[in-house]
Amino acid sequence: MSSSVNPTRSVGFFRDESGRLSCDGADLSALAEEYGTPLYLYSEAALIAAWTNFHTTIAEAVRHASHEAAEALVCYSLKANPHLALVSLLRSLGAGADLVSGGELTRALAAGVPPEKIVFAGVAKSQAELRQGVAAGILQFNVESESELADLNAIAEGAKHKVAVALRYTPDVGGGGTDKITTGRAGDKFGLSRETILQLVSQDLQHDFPHLDFAGLSVHIGSQVFDTASFRSAWQKLLRLFQEAHAAGCTTLRRADLGGGLGISYGTTPAPSLNDYAAEVASFTKDFTPLALPAVADAETPLVLFEPGRRIVAAAGGLLTRVLRVKDEAGRRFVLLDAAMNDLIRPALYGTEHRLEAVAPPVSHQKHTGKPTADLAGISVAGPICETSDVFLPERAPEQASAWSQLQEGELAVFLDTGAYGATMASAYNSRPPAAEVLVRADARHKCITPRRTVDSLMESETIPSDLL
Ligand SMILES: Cc1ncc(COP(=O)(O)O)c(C=O)c1O
Known part of the structure; x- marks a missing residue:
């Protein structure tokens, strides 16, 4: 996978010596494990x-x-x-x-x-x-x-x-x-x-x-x-x-x-x-x-x-997401994430795109065992919401989609530059609690600044009229 993250960048999201994407040195797999995904991360x-x-x-x-x-x-x-x-x-x-x-x-x-x-x-x-x-x-x-x-x-x-x-x-x-x-x-x-x-x-x-x-x-x-x-x-x-x-x-x-x-x-x-x-x-x-x-x-x-x-x-924020499904249908590949338009609506609302970077080092993709892409007409990256507009990266020919065509099910990736107009525009559409938020501080210390809400908490403010009970 080709990387567009600047390897010399010393703050925010960059690849460490092993080639893994990190946020100020914090291990993104460990953060995904601890807080779940999708997850907004901010580099202090x-x-x-x-x-x-x-x-x-x-x-x-x-x-x-x-x-x-x-x-x-x-x-x-x-x-x-x-x-x-x-x-x-x-x-x-x-x-x-x-x-x-x-x-x-x-x-x-x-x-x-x-x-x-x-x-x-x-x-x-x-x-x-x-x-x-x-x-x-x-x-x-x-x-x-x-x-x-x-x-x-x-x-x-x-x-x-x-x-x-x-x-x-x-x-x-x-x-x-x-x-x-x-x-x-x-x-x-x-x-x-x-x-x-x-x-x-x-x-x-x-x-x-x-x-x-x-x-x-x-x-x-x-x-x-x-x-x-x-x-x-x-x-x-x-x-x-x-x-x-x-x-x-x-x-x-x-x-x-x-x-x-x-x-x-x-x-x-x-x-x-x-x-x-x-x-x-x-x-x-x-x-x-x-x-x-x-x-x-x-x-x-x-x-x-x-x-x-x-x-x-904007550049201080990234949306960490996991690939849920990779599906080849009708000659097209759909990389389907656990982040959706309810977490990041800019692509659906404005037709804009955010760079998507795999967390794993680029080298691991050269030996990946995923399905071939040569025969595909196009590859797109989308979320799980029941809307055709829930697409982050619209269809590209395989040779132009190199940055995400090899993502595998279960893999982690980050939408970069999502610190602005990201979390604040989130909703609970499809009864999906919006992404949690974590601040990565100096020395890779991290602090959850918005815990993930539960569906129960979304329903808490709703009332059923007594005759409908
Ligand atoms: C009145 C006003 N000021 C400032 C801003 C911030 O703009 P930006 O985030 O592009 O700097 C906006 C956003 O459009 C705005 O409406």
Whole structure:
């Protein structure tokens, strides 16, 4: 089996000297034995490395481009993976939090993220969510509709301070990895157009929204963005809007939230470089700082915010799975796993693919005694759920499916780069309890951070009306 795991990688999932796939030196067969499969594994070291790399690079870009006049605040986007253990770890490294629901706010606070490092995005926040954010004293709400602004102003009346808002701008720039995760085009449900924002900020804000502090503008064009030119184009439009808003009399804007979205490599195309992204950040910051400086109060500096999710947590995670069946039918091979779309729905939902790596060393496959593949029309990898869409890797000709064509029944394999938008999107479809989760710490120590649920526990919250008993 050819391996696409980088043998020189020193953190996360890599092959040890014997060729076996490991997570930071932890034996994956032993973990499968102890916790069962399917099992999400997270490398603490890989998470720390990804955060440190992103944070250091971006904070330096902002500092340098602004001549120390502006600061970066990196708010980890909980939607990518909201597990308390991971958020706590990132918080301990200085991360803020970007949220899209009251549930995520509860989690961020439970993980100890300081409210003054929390931004609350989300296209349709409920009254209860707005109240929750105001009560917690978060840094800012990224507001996405005029009625949200009015509701927030009413809720903010009882607050000790004005509640800070950033208006989310829709720059009409695409860029997400798939249509379904692109958010910045005109016609997408997110944000406000330039016209709406200019009309809003041209009002007598003190009079119309006396309890709100119009602190900034925000933009988020989508997820898994590969072309840094898309960021440039969106951020240039954002800069123009800052200028226009200022000219329209709104002189309090001093924060720019540039959103998340920086893509990662899922194995085929190399990821956009962090340095290229940082260069775009620097170019934006250079022009933004002089616009923001007149708006800052004594104790503040202009702030450039970031909301990365996938780039921080994706590569730290892997989904360990066991092959249940290998079936050759109608000239095709189906490698059927114990992981399913209820554990990892991205392939079924978006048509995306994750690299699948056998745990066993590649050499053992050269002498395997499996059935020949030469006569097969195609090979695919699927889960056990009763849906045709429960397919992880769609059919390939045998010569193109070398990485998984030789997997045998009972063998272990890992879907790589599943730390983001994996476990958090899991369900109990087909009454399958979702995968358990384990954090692999330094020195290959490991800790179960989400035990496997039982079917009994899934049924616990269900009630049978007494006449049906
Ligand atoms: C508002 C907002 N911020 C940040 C993110 C995080 O995006 P990513 O995980 O691609 O960095 C998302 C996800 O799409 C989002 O909707």
